[in-house]
Amino acid sequence: MRLLLYISDFIIPFLIISIVICGLANKVNVYDRFIKGARSGFLTVIKIMPTLIGLMTAVGILRASGFLEFISGIIGQFTIHIGFPGELVPLCIVKMFSSSAASGLLLDILKEYGPDSLIGKIASISLSCTETIFYTVSIYFMSVNVTKARYTIPGALIATLSGLIASVILAGYMPT
Numbered sequence: 001m002r003l004l005l006y007i008s009d010f011i012i013p014f015l016i017i018s019i020v021i022c023g024l025a026n027k028v029n030v031y032d033r034f035i036k037g038a039r040s041g042f043l044t045v046i047k048i049m050p051t052l053i054g055l056m057t058a059v060g061i062l063r064a065s066g067f068l069e070f071i072s073g074i075i076g077q078f079t080i081h082i083g084f085p086g087e088l089v090p091l092c093i094v095k096m097f098s099s100s101a102a103s104g105l106l107l108d109i110l111k112e113y114g115p116d117s118l119i120g121k122i123a124s125i126s127l128s129c130t131e132t133i134f135y136t137v138s139i140y141f142m143s144v145n146v147t148k149a150r151y152t153i154p155g156a157l158i159a160t161l162s163g164l165i166a167s168v169i170l171a172g173y174m175p176t
Helices: 002-025 030-065 067-082 086-095 099-113 118-128 133-143 152-173
Strands: none
Touching (some): 030 067, 030 086, 133 152
16 A cells, blocks of 8 residues: 555656656657647636636525525435435536535535435445536537537436436445
8 A cells, every 4th residue: 555655646746757758859849838738728728717607606506595405305206216315416416517516515415424324325426427517518618619519418418317327226235
């Protein structure tokens, strides 16, 4: 275990030095390429900033207004019959928009139910096997100017549903 910790401390500096050495070996002006890449990344961040602010604001409004609890009460009446606790519906909804907000909800769930409870296990696994669909689509597609995303959202929703089903199944088989 200590060997892995030791290696992990040096992996990033090793990668940076390796990139610089490879660039110098290929007679590339590494500094100029770095500056061009940094400028491009900064311009991309500026370009997607309104979308980020809009998504974060929307998630904050959903949490503060009580709408998530309202929706979870309605949807939870149906999901409980298939083994998915209604308490996790807000987590699933928020995860589609913001991973950091979902992590905050996960902490609340773990404090209330405990990490070893079935709800805690399903919540933890589901956060690991689902994606921030709308964040990813809006940010990445906007940054590369993709305008035709015909099957992206339906495919991502099916993948998320598959991840949620897998989390229920996997949490059911985990020993307590």
